[in-house]
Amino acid sequence: MTVPQIKGYCPGALRPMQSGDGIVVRIRPFNGRLRRAQADGIATLAAAHGNGMIDLSSRGNLQIRGVTEATYPALIEGLRRMGLLDPDEAIESRRNIIVTPFWQTGGETEALAPALTEAISAADAPAIPGKFGFAIDTGRQPVLQTASADIRLERDAGGGLILVADGSDKGKAVSIETIIDEAMALARWFMETRTDQNRMAALLRDGAALPADHFIPRQKQTHVPAPGYTPLGAMVGLAFGQLPVKTLASLAKQGGLRMTPWRMLLVESARELPGVDGIITDPNDPLLRVIACTGAPRCAQGQAKTRPLARTLALHLKDGAFLHVSGCAKGCAHPKPTHLTVTATPDGLNLIRDGRADDAPDRAGMTPEEIIKAL
Numbered sequence: 001m002t003v004p005q006i007k008g009y010c011p012g013a014l015r016p017m018q019s020g021d022g023i024v025v026r027i028r029p030f031n032g033r034l035r036r037a038q039a040d041g042i043a044t045l046a047a048a049h050g051n052g053m054i055d056l057s058s059r060g061n062l063q064i065r066g067v068t069e070a071t072y073p074a075l076i077e078g079l080r081r082m083g084l085l086d087p088d089e090a091i092e093s094r095r096n097i098i099v100t101p102f103w104q105t106g107g108e109t110e111a112l113a114p115a116l117t118e119a120i121s122a123a124d125a126p127a128i129p130g131k132f133g134f135a136i137d138t139g140r141q142p143v144l145q146t147a148s149a150d151i152r153l154e155r156d157a158g159g160g161l162i163l164v165a166d167g168s169d170k171g172k173a174v175s176i177e178t179i180i181d182e183a184m185a186l187a188r189w190f191m192e193t194r195t196d197q198n199r200m201a202a203l204l205r206d207g208a209a210l211p212a213d214h215f216i217p218r219q220k221q222t223h224v225p226a227p228g229y230t231p232l233g234a235m236v237g238l239a240f241g242q243l244p245v246k247t248l249a250s251l252a253k254q255g256g257l258r259m260t261p262w263r264m265l266l267v268e269s270a271r272e273l274p275g276v277d278g279i280i281t282d283p284n285d286p287l288l289r290v291i292a293c294t295g296a297p298r299c300a301q302g303q304a305k306t307r308p309l310a311r312t313l314a315l316h317l318k319d320g321a322f323l324h325v326s327g328c329a330k331g332c333a334h335p336k337p338t339h340l341t342v343t344a345t346p347d348g349l350n351l352i353r354d355g356r357a358d359d360a361p362d363r364a365g366m367t368p369e370e371i372i373k374a375l
């Protein structure tokens, strides 16, 4: 079996990553939002300096694909002019922040993202590992609990703000005045307490005890976002998180864009979306229940063309079932268990039930036709 290559860091714009289809430049939109001009500008830059394809990642970042060494400098300069870059690589690496897209203008949540960004950018901010991140999930009900994050800003059942270490079902009571300082203090606690762990949940799993003031029960997430119209605008899905530049340019004409970790974008204020190709507006579309990584040939480690395979398999997926199609055992599009996982290998397709891409398969070496019959 081919051992997937682990890169060990999250790419950014200032620290891009080489992939099978060129350099991947990841943009981390400040406060989880792009103004219309920024979204349109990214589409223009990606068309000029990439291969026309953009991915929306599971942390709500945008990845411009197919950049070359020759086009990278002009792309970076364009992003800098639009205010989309951090001051340096170290700050960019630390600024892993997911923000609930359901914030209200003038509300507390809107103010928290820039305040946290400023704290993380400070010279004395803790040097957290590259994949360590924060979730600002301070709407009345949590919506980001399944998104990857290590320190979570949430509300308890009574509406009070709490700070949560990922992996714990309790949080610490905080106020709007203290929550950012407390988040940084928790990050420092993580750095001082860890041995070789890079993630908060792993540290707690290994037996670290949180400070005694983490005793407020968390709310459990019950709301599962889906495409449709909301009071804030239109939530639209993107199959596999793929966002062709034409789709991005069309959406930018409709309104500002809020990022989500669910392969969906919230188009601010949009009441209808006429003529936008490449989006999913039907909440029952089975493609919303299918995750597929980049795969071959765009990812050098891919053992199969994952996305065409995933589109075919989606047509045969049973109601309510979720499918993950992975180009190799690394499973980077979805590192968690799924009802059904199909992992490509040099010897055919592996089918894994209720497991991850690198788990032992229920059946190995299958063809696509055999997978369809087994779904």
Ligand code: SF4
Residues within 6 Å of the ligand: 004, 293, 294, 295, 296, 299, 300, 301, 302, 303, 326, 327, 328, 329, 330, 331, 332, 333
């Ligand atoms: S899981 Fe997919 S995207 Fe990740 S390394 Fe393997 S083939 Fe590439």
